[in-house]
Amino acid sequence: MRRIVSILLLIIVAVGISLSLAKIPFGTPKTKVGRHYIDEGVKETGSANIVTSVVVSYRGFDTLGEVTVLFIAAIGLGAVLTANGREKMRKTEPASLVLYTGCRLLFPLILIFGTYIFIHGHLTPGGGFQGGAIIASGFLLIYLGCRERRISRIASNLAESLGGLLFVVIGLLGLAFGSYFLSNFLPKGTANTLFSAGIIPIIYIAIGFKVGSELAGIIDNLIEES
Amino acid sequence: MGFLNSYIYYIGAFGLILIGLYIILVKRNLIKVIVGLGILDTGVNLFLISVGYITKGTAPIFSRTGIDSEDMVDPVPQALVLTAIVIGVAVLALALSLAIRLYQHYGTLNLRKIREQKW
Amino acid sequence: MILVVSFLVFLMLVGAVAASIFRDLISAVIAAALVSLIASILFYFLQAPDVAMAEASIGAALTAAIFIIAIRRTKRYEE
Numbered sequence: 001m002r003r004i005v006s007i008l009l010l011i012i013v014a015v016g017i018s019l020s021l022a023k024i025p026f027g028t029p030k031t032k033v034g035r036h037y038i039d040e041g042v043k044e045t046g047s048a049n050i051v052t053s054v055v056v057s058y059r060g061f062d063t064l065g066e067v068t069v070l071f072i073a074a075i076g077l078g079a080v081l082t083a084n085g086r087e088k089m090r091k092t093e094p095a096s097l098v099l100y101t102g103c104r105l106l107f108p109l110i111l112i113f114g115t116y117i118f119i120h121g122h123l124t125p126g127g128g129f130q131g132g133a134i135i136a137s138g139f140l141l142i143y144l145g146c147r148e149r150r151i152s153r154i155a156s157n158l159a160e161s162l163g164g165l166l167f168v169v170i171g172l173l174g175l176a177f178g179s180y181f182l183s184n185f186l187p188k189g190t191a192n193t194l195f196s197a198g199i200i201p202i203i204y205i206a207i208g209f210k211v212g213s214e215l216a217g218i219i220d221n222l223i224e225e226s
Numbered sequence: 227m228g229f230l231n232s233y234i235y236y237i238g239a240f241g242l243i244l245i246g247l248y249i250i251l252v253k254r255n256l257i258k259v260i261v262g263l264g265i266l267d268t269g270v271n272l273f274l275i276s277v278g279y280i281t282k283g284t285a286p287i288f289s290r291t292g293i294d295s296e297d298m299v300d301p302v303p304q305a306l307v308l309t310a311i312v313i314g315v316a317v318l319a320l321a322l323s324l325a326i327r328l329y330q331h332y333g334t335l336n337l338r339k340i341r342e343q344k345w
Numbered sequence: 346m347i348l349v350v351s352f353l354v355f356l357m358l359v360g361a362v363a364a365s366i367f368r369d370l371i372s373a374v375i376a377a378a379l380v381s382l383i384a385s386i387l388f389y390f391l392q393a394p395d396v397a398m399a400e401a402s403i404g405a406a407l408t409a410a411i412f413i414i415a416i417r418r419t420k421r422y423e424e
Contacts, residue, residue, distance in 0.1 A: 006251040021240060027279055030277070034301055048288045081327070222322070
């Protein structure tokens with residue numbers, strides 16, 4: 001009975017979606033605001049990557065909302081999983097010498113690569129979220145390879161809170177010096193150089209630290225018992 | 227071949243949405259349902275990016291000076307999908323933490339058995 | 346070119362069907378990571394390099410890792 005109703009619902013949804021997809025032509029320009037961002041983007045914000053200028057400068061408030069959602073999810077996960085107090089960690093067997101040394105050699109290289117990606121977010125494809133995810137992958141490698149090490153909880157909380165605080169403080173400074181929240185009040189410089197585009201690199205550095213330490217904290221909370 | 231050429235990305239996204247919905251509606255294990263949620267999320271993101279594509283366009287980055295800006299693809303759906311991917315992984319992590327707590331409390335992850343049990 | 350994209354979309358749909366059929370949950374998670382990886386390649390073909398990088402690092406690597414850690418704390422086989 002339940003399967004029949006589910007299949008019927010799926011058929012209705014499939015017919016509805018396919019009928020409306022047939023009316024959307026593929027490959028034609030559909031909005032005009034995209035043309036405005038491409039034509040005026042480099043002059044107004046100073047960054048060479050148009051997607052970065054849309055995410056941070058034109059729609060910066062949505063990025064603030066997304067950072068808040070990620071923060072709430074990380075807090076919720078920590079609160080749900082440690083409601084009964086932290087369990088004792090089981091003794092795991094230590095890793096072999098080749099694995100241990102290899103992971104220790106790879107970890108700084110991964111951190112440098114992630115930092116490079118979020119510092120150059122306004123010049124090349126990349127940005128805060130991608131760089132933060134790569135940094136969290138580096139910490140995951142340490143958890144899997146060298147099994148007794150844990151990241152220090154104080155440093156992780158400090159990085160996460162300072163990153164979020166920096167984002168909001170820069171927005172409020174934009175309100176004080178410009179005329180609206182998150183306005184671009186630093187000088188824009190010439191495009192395609194590292195020190196250009198006003199507040200955009202600073203915001204992406206803050207987001208990179210915050211997302212990286214948050215995802216590493218999620219993995220630390222999940223792995224705690226095993 | 228003409229039909230396939232213009233609609234292949236829509237078919238892929240539509241197939242992923244349908245398979246994700248089927249897994250959520252029919253399967254009984256809670257972790258399988260969460261896997262289906264992730265597949266549904268990937269399908270919707272693929273659909274959003276394929277709507278914003280312009281034929282024979284190029285990526286919206288001015289990496290050298292003097293790039294012609296006439297045929298760049300739409301940058302607004304890419305910004306929205308960037309946000310949506312990160313929110314998707316946050317929702318998945320929170321759902322998995324709730325699944326772990328349910329397992330610790332009930333001893334099983336079968337949704338029919340959990341519904342039949344009393345407190 | 347269109348043949349390459351058609352083959353990739355077919356492989357992605359096969360991976361999604363496999364993720365719904367497997368009873369071993371870790372195999373289902375790896376099939377879902379395959380879907381995410383091929384979606385990242387398709388994002389690159391649709392001229393969106395930022396989104397491709399985000400989907401490859403977050404969707405394919407971190408989601409699979411979080412799933413496998415959670416499966417280790419619960420059951421492995423679906424009933």
